[in-house]
Amino acid sequence: MNHFPETWGRPRDDVYGPYNHGYLQAPAPNQHTQSPIVTGTSVVAIKFKDGVVIATDNLASYGSLARFTDVKRLRKFNERTVIGFGGDISDMQHLDRLLNSLSIKENYQHDATDEEDTDGFSADNVHTYLSKVMYARRTKFDPLWNHMLVAGLDSDDEPFLASVDLLGTTFSSPSLATGYGAHLAQPIMRKVVPDEDAVDQVTEEQAVKVIKECMKVLFYRDARSLDNYSIAVIKKEGVNLKLDEKLENQSWQFAERIRGYGTQVN
Numbered sequence: 001m002n003h004f005p006e007t008w009g010r011p012r013d014d015v016y017g018p019y020n021h022g023y024l025q026a027p028a029p030n031q032h033t034q035s036p037i038v039t040g041t042s043v044v045a046i047k048f049k050d051g052v053v054i055a056t057d058n059l060a061s062y063g064s065l066a067r068f069t070d071v072k073r074l075r076k077f078n079e080r081t082v083i084g085f086g087g088d089i090s091d092m093q094h095l096d097r098l099l100n101s102l103s104i105k106e107n108y109q110h111d112a113t114d115e116e117d118t119d120g121f122s123a124d125n126v127h128t129y130l131s132k133v134m135y136a137r138r139t140k141f142d143p144l145w146n147h148m149l150v151a152g153l154d155s156d157d158e159p160f161l162a163s164v165d166l167l168g169t170t171f172s173s174p175s176l177a178t179g180y181g182a183h184l185a186q187p188i189m190r191k192v193v194p195d196e197d198a199v200d201q202v203t204e205e206q207a208v209k210v211i212k213e214c215m216k217v218l219f220y221r222d223a224r225s226l227d228n229y230s231i232a233v234i235k236k237e238g239v240n241l242k243l244d245e246k247l248e249n250q251s252w253q254f255a256e257r258i259r260g261y262g263t264q265v266n
Contacts, residue, residue, distance in 0.1 A: 036088035036145045038062050040073045041224040042181030043084035043149045044214045046189045047159045047174045047199045048207035051235035052151040054082055054161075055211045057218070058244070059226035060089050066226065072243050074230045077103060079238045081123040081152035083130070086178040087166070088145035095144060098133065099126075123152030123160040123234075127170070135168025143167065147178040152234045159199065174199050177214070180222040185214035204233060216247055 038060050045054035060068035073085045075096055083099070085092040106120035121129070127150040137144050143166040154160040162172040174196055175189035192210050193199055211231060218225045227247040233240045 034143070034145070036091070038068070038089040039145075039224075040071065040086055040089060040092070041222055042177055042179040042185065042218055043073065043086045043147075044177045044181045044185045044189070044211060044218075045084065045149045045151045045161055045175065046193060046202075046207050046210055047161050048202040048204055049200045050159070050204060051153065051233060052082075052159050052161050053204070053207040053211045053231065053233050054084050054149060054151040055215055055229055055231040056084050056086070057215065057226040057229040059224065059228075061224045064223075066224070069226060069228065072230055074232050074241065074243070075099065076232070076239050076241050077126055077152075078120055080234065081121065081126045081150065082232045082234055082239055082241065083126065084149040084151065084178075086147045086149075091144040091146050095130070095133070095146065095148075102129065122155045123150055124154040124162070126150055126152075127160070127162045127164060131164045131168055131170045134164055134166060138166065138168050149176050149178060151232070152239075153236065157236055180224070181214065181218055184217055184221055188214050188217065204235070208233065212247075219247055 040060050041057065043054065043056045045052060054074065056073040058070055058072060059066055060071035062068070068089075071089060073092065075083045075085065077083060077099055085095070103120070109120075130148060130150065134144060134146075145166050147163070147165045149161065149163055151161050160172075161174070161176055162170060163176050163178070164170045174193040175186065177185045177189070189210055192206065193202055208231070215229050215231075219227050229245050229247070230241070230243045231245055232242070
């Protein structure tokens with residue numbers, strides 16, 4: 001019997017040969033998530049006096065290829081909150097499963113017959129949860145490669161809009177955009193809501209019109225964008241989510257009449 005504790009549980013050297021210490025070396029860290037392949041582009045959102053409007057296109061790009069044209073990047077959490085995802089699609093799906101699990105637990109803890117608020121988490125609660133998740137993954141040097149906008153109503157039923165990115169950085173503004181939209185859509189929205197005081201002057205119709213204009217500009221200027229998009233309006237009455245909208249009066253349609261364009265053969 002070998003009386004040295006450090007050798008206990010190992011095969012005996014005199015029977016099986018010297019122990020291979022190479023097996024004790026730690027493997028290289030997994031860095032797949034630090035090279036996102038299938039990604040989504042901009043998320044845009046703006047507050048108005050009764051709620052928030054948020055939109056994303058339905059494209060997921062495989063590198064530079066517009067590969068998947070029916071990927072919905074708006075996630076309805078409850079009747080008070082919608083999350084818009086930009087960035088890696090696989091990490092978005094992981095976060096969606098986390099949110100779904102959280103929603104199920106919350107629903108089990110609330111009885112629908114209670115006089116209390118049965119919607120569970122408000123938008124600011126969901127934003128806090130996501131910020132902790134993103135920061136925890138960042139501290140492990142294994143971030144979730146997403147930039148999200150959380151839109152809805154806070155615990156006081158006031159319009160809420162805030163951002164959280166892959167580093168766990170958070171901030172709020174009357175209008176927000178991720179990706180290329182931060183450069184192209186944000187100036188358009190800031191003309192309507194330059195600060196929080198201007199939010200009460202904006203109607204739902206005006207907010208929706210501005211968001212649609214932003215989606216149109218992004219379709220023209222962002223090579224990773226698409227003319228099919230999802231849009232949600234969050235108010236006290238609930239969430240009005242449309243997942244398959246189409247840009248109207250977009251001028252790229254003229255290309256279909258050009259001989260030799262695309263797959264035309266005549």
